[in-house]
Amino acid sequence: MTLNTPIPSSWCLRFYNLEIESKQMMLQLKKVTKQFTLHNQHGTELNVLNNVDMRVEAGECVVLDGPSGMGKSTLLKLIYANYRATSGEIEVRQADGSVLELTKADPRELIRMRQHTVGYVSQFLRVIPRVSALDVVAEPLLEDSSQEISAIEQAREIARRLLTRLHIPERLWELPPATFSGGEQQRINIARNMIKPRPILLLDEPTASLDAANTQTVIDLIHEALARGASLVGIFHDTHVGKAVATRHIDVTQFRSAK
Amino acid sequence: MTRPALNTSKPLLRVANIYKSYGARVALHDASFDLWPGEVMAVVGESGSGKTTLLNAIAGRNRPDQGIVEYLNQENQLQNIYDMTQAQQRLLARTEWGFVHQNSADGLRMDVSAGANVGERLMGLGERNYGKLRQTAEEWLKRVEIDPTRIDDTPRTFSGGMRQRLQIARNLVTQPRLVFMDEPTSGLDVSVQARLLDLLRQLTRKMHLAVVIVTHDLAVARLLAHRLMVMQRGVVVEAGLTDQVLDDPQHPYTQLLVSSVLQP
Numbered sequence: 001m002t003l004n005t006p007i008p009s010s011w012c013l014r015f016y017n018l019e020i021e022s023k024q025m026m027l028q029l030k031k032v033t034k035q036f037t038l039h040n041q042h043g044t045e046l047n048v049l050n051n052v053d054m055r056v057e058a059g060e061c062v063v064l065d066g067p068s069g070m071g072k073s074t075l076l077k078l079i080y081a082n083y084r085a086t087s088g089e090i091e092v093r094q095a096d097g098s099v100l101e102l103t104k105a106d107p108r109e110l111i112r113m114r115q116h117t118v119g120y121v122s123q124f125l126r127v128i129p130r131v132s133a134l135d136v137v138a139e140p141l142l143e144d145s146s147q148e149i150s151a152i153e154q155a156r157e158i159a160r161r162l163l164t165r166l167h168i169p170e171r172l173w174e175l176p177p178a179t180f181s182g183g184e185q186q187r188i189n190i191a192r193n194m195i196k197p198r199p200i201l202l203l204d205e206p207t208a209s210l211d212a213a214n215t216q217t218v219i220d221l222i223h224e225a226l227a228r229g230a231s232l233v234g235i236f237h238d239t240h241v242g243k244a245v246a247t248r249h250i251d252v253t254q255f256r257s258a259k
Numbered sequence: 260m261t262r263p264a265l266n267t268s269k270p271l272l273r274v275a276n277i278y279k280s281y282g283a284r285v286a287l288h289d290a291s292f293d294l295w296p297g298e299v300m301a302v303v304g305e306s307g308s309g310k311t312t313l314l315n316a317i318a319g320r321n322r323p324d325q326g327i328v329e330y331l332n333q334e335n336q337l338q339n340i341y342d343m344t345q346a347q348q349r350l351l352a353r354t355e356w357g358f359v360h361q362n363s364a365d366g367l368r369m370d371v372s373a374g375a376n377v378g379e380r381l382m383g384l385g386e387r388n389y390g391k392l393r394q395t396a397e398e399w400l401k402r403v404e405i406d407p408t409r410i411d412d413t414p415r416t417f418s419g420g421m422r423q424r425l426q427i428a429r430n431l432v433t434q435p436r437l438v439f440m441d442e443p444t445s446g447l448d449v450s451v452q453a454r455l456l457d458l459l460r461q462l463t464r465k466m467h468l469a470v471v472i473v474t475h476d477l478a479v480a481r482l483l484a485h486r487l488m489v490m491q492r493g494v495v496v497e498a499g500l501t502d503q504v505l506d507d508p509q510h511p512y513t514q515l516l517v518s519s520v521l522q523p
């Protein structure tokens with residue numbers, strides 16, 4: 001902006017700010033490479049992702065396309081800091097507005113990032129022994145609040161509503177999910193990881209083992225997250241689900257070619 | 260219960276470049292880490308890798324040959340634990356710290372009642388009201404899922420799992436900030452282990468405890484710990500978030516460790 005630029009009128013300023021708001025970078029990958037070195041397999045090197053450049057803005061749902069084994073899940077795991085990038089940078093805008101660069105962050109910052117900023121729905125529920133389904137789902141809401149009875153009851157109430165929407169029968173709520181069917185566990189997993197309205201959500205085939213009604217619930221939950229301005233990156237086995245939620249598609253095979 | 264703010268500027272425990280050798284054998288080579296309030300860190304590695312040496316060095320039980328171990332005291336100052344007087348060290352060990360031993364007989368008084376085992380640390384802090392001591396002991400027995408009618412029985416009459424839970428109650432009754440655990444679940448049946456692990460998981464979260472737990476069981480680390488440190492021959496070969504280290508191990512030894520177990 002030069003000195004001669006006229007001062008924008010207030011409506012214009014407001015428009016300008018809104019524009020910034022909707023184009024806000026939430027997640028950015030810069031030249032990210034992931035290589036696995038298998039030391040106990042004669043040092044075999046697997047080049048899974050090369051030079052990933054990707055930017056996701058607030059309110060976007062980016063669907064990753066490509067055949068299996070192309071590194072779609074690996075890409076999500078890098079953003080969740082479950083895998084460590086071999087090179088490149090991964091920037092995440094945190095809930096407090098600051099930007100965290102994951103490849104240089106310490107464990108404490110990553111723990112906080114997962115608590116407040118990035119949620120991840122994996123393909124399988126990692127079962128916690130002896131904890132009821134209701135509390136497994138409510139737990140993320142209680143991590144940063146006091147353990148007062150009222151807070152616990154409020155979290156459970158939100159969990160009940162979510163379990164109802166995902167058609168988990170009430171008789172199962174007080175039971176630990178270890179004995180649940182695959183589809184039921186997957187829905188508990190979705191509820192647990194979507195209950196907290198985090199600004200960034202990563203979805204790894206969340207509808208893989210769900211029937212039509214529950215798939216629709218997940219599509220609705222994704223639309224609700226987008227409506228509140230969250231950014232999503234997802235992998236969907238069913239192309240119709242991907243089409244229903246995507247604001248943009250990225251083909252991951254492009255990250256495989258260059259060596 | 261009040262919880263400390265997340266962005267406290269100082270760690271609860273700061274360990275910098277500690278070494279320990281026994282004669283010519285180096286048991287611990289240049290270990291460093293910061294532990295923050297509410298963080299659970301697991302230390303894994305095969306036997307003889309230096310895990311227990313590390314634990315004893317940072318818990319003030321065995322002075323390292325070199326390096327610094329600092330603890331954040333009540334005045335919000337990091338203080339070298341080996342510069343403290345013996346009295347200060349003892350007070351710390353009885354109040355703000357806990358130590359859960361692998362062998363419960365090392366951490367309990369086997370010939371006094373369960374209630375007295377739980378009450379001892381409170382009495383050390385000056386609590387003399389018998390009724391109140393007994394009531395607190397009963398509450399803690401319930402919290403660790405021991406039938407409170409067993410309050411007058413000695414730990415000798417308890418099962419292995421009950422003894423470990425009693426040891427935990429004995430340590431947590433003073434609401435410590437930092438607890439050290441040395442293989443707390445080994446030697447227990449799988450079902451008893453699961454119960455103890457779940458209890459530990461809930462208590463560490465509810466009480467916002469910082470914990471350093473030594474284990475050789477990767478599944479225990481996965482369930483309880485935010486962070487993981489892998490040791491081999493006295494050296495920390497890898498450290499990071501627990502799931503990061505287990506799902507994307509970088510060091511040859513960690514890769515071997517992870518691939519050697521059935522689904523960690």
